[in-house]
Amino acid sequence: MRRWPDTLPGIIRPGYQLQPVDPALRTDMEVGARRLRRLTRARRDMIAVAWRFEDREMAAFRAWFGDEPWSLAGDSEALTGWALTNATTVQDGVVGPAGQLADKLRATADSGTHHATRSLTGAGIDNQTLVITATVRAAGLPVGRLGYTDRTGALCYADVTLATGAVAGQSGLTSVTVADRGNGWWRVTLTGSTGAGAGVPDLRLGTLAVAGTPSFTGDGSTGLYACEKMARLQTGTDLFLMTDAQGYALGAAGGTAWFQCPVAFGGGWRDAEVRFDGGWQADIGQGLRWNVKGKLEVRNA
Secondary structure, three states, X not given: OOEOOOOOOOOOOOOOEEEEOOOEEEEOOOOOOOEEEEOOOOOOEEEEEEEEEOHHHHHHHHHHHHOOEOOOOOOOOOOOOOEEEOEEEEEEEEEOOOOOEEEEEEEOOOEEOOXXXXXXXXXXXXXXXXXXXXXXXXXXXXXEEEEEEOOOOOEEEEEEXXXXXXXXXXXXXXXXXXXXXXXXXXXXXXXXXXXXXXXXXEEEEEXXXXXXXXXXXXXXXXXXXXXXXXXXXXXXXXXXXXXXXXXXXXXXXXXXXXXXXXXXXXXXXXEEEEEEEEEEEEEEEOOOEEEEEEEEEEEOO
């Protein structure tokens, strides 16, 4: 299910209006009162909503709304299509932090490194900054390694202790941040240079028994879970967005797609399936801050 991105602010209260759709068909009669017939017992609401975005959030919102190209890593949730080294995958092994299905990367019983790689076609430009994101959780092994090989073939990486989210080691990177996504999930974000050479960078996700020691003998079953994967050439608007196999944002499809979003219609804020009723409007404020307004149709609420 498409979802409102957790990297974008939620709906604000000023400007929020709820209007239930009339479930009755009303027919004017030549004589007497109108005839009323109830068409459905299904609840259907229309809500007017508003958001406030910083400029980089506005850029991400527009890409999300239009399902535009976003990630060089393809599908943000699945490991389908990744090359495997001493590893196997289990599709949809567990539910991720945003309700998506996350794949499991398992180390085989072989000795050596245990990882998955994906070529970042489109990142073959000298001395550009890569932004790489993945959300990981332990599946029996204590350390996850996220990184990439640059255009010279050098490995740039960060080792993350999956019990605490602590960075246990890194090499060749400009920055590493780790955010707690709850329930043992950690969103790891790296930045680093593509370097200068003839190669094309490869994204790498691996599982380790000991930080700093990538080679070990696996058991064929333990490893890590992974989702929310993204790789971009840095633009300043590099917030994580869910993407499909081609790397296009899985958003509102220009207003035609249903997506899950926290809304209020009595009983507090909770996730419901919504879609845009038409387009949206935006006013620009001081400091390139945007006030965005639109209308959403709610179903199954």
